[in-house]
Amino acid sequence: MQEDPTSDGFWLYDLRVDTIVAGGSAVCRHVEGESFRVEGELLIFDEGQKVSMYALAALLPILPVKQRATSPNDWISTDAEIACPDPNCGGRFRVTRTDKRWFSHAETTGLPDSRKTPYWQKSEDQA
Numbered sequence: 001m002q003e004d005p006t007s008d009g010f011w012l013y014d015l016r017v018d019t020i021v022a023g024g025s026a027v028c029r030h031v032e033g034e035s036f037r038v039e040g041e042l043l044i045f046d047e048g049q050k051v052s053m054y055a056l057a058a059l060l061p062i063l064p065v066k067q068r069a070t071s072p073n074d075w076i077s078t079d080a081e082i083a084c085p086d087p088n089c090g091g092r093f094r095v096t097r098t099d100k101r102w103f104s105h106a107e108t109t110g111l112p113d114s115r116k117t118p119y120w121q122k123s124e125d126q127a
């Protein structure tokens with residue numbers, strides 16, 4: 001994920017988040033094998049896939065960090081499982097970097113002096 005110094009862009013990893021159940025028991029609704037994807041700012045659920053909002057609240061702060069390039073020695077690069085915040089629940093989320101996607105600063109910032117057409121308004125493919 002080499003940066004081009006002449007570009008205003010940056011790379012983010014796409015993520016896949018898979019539900020697993022440690023020890024075979026979950027308190028919240030965690031169904032092993034369910035998943036969703038993260039592409040840029042979007043959480044993308046295939047039909048029928050669900051996630052507990054309480055568990056999602058614990059997972060959300062990790063996702064933007066996992067999207068960014070990190071040192072291979074940083075724990076965030078190696079540790080992939082996030083536990084459900086209920087201490088009695090075996091629900092876990094395995095976060096996997098799948099692909100990478102390029103974004104333009106001008107198409108993603110809210111800064112008035114830097115802003116251009118938002119990336120999601122440029123093409124239906126990215127919406």
Ligand SMILES: [Zn+2]
Binds near residue numbers: 055085091
């Ligand atoms: Zn849980």
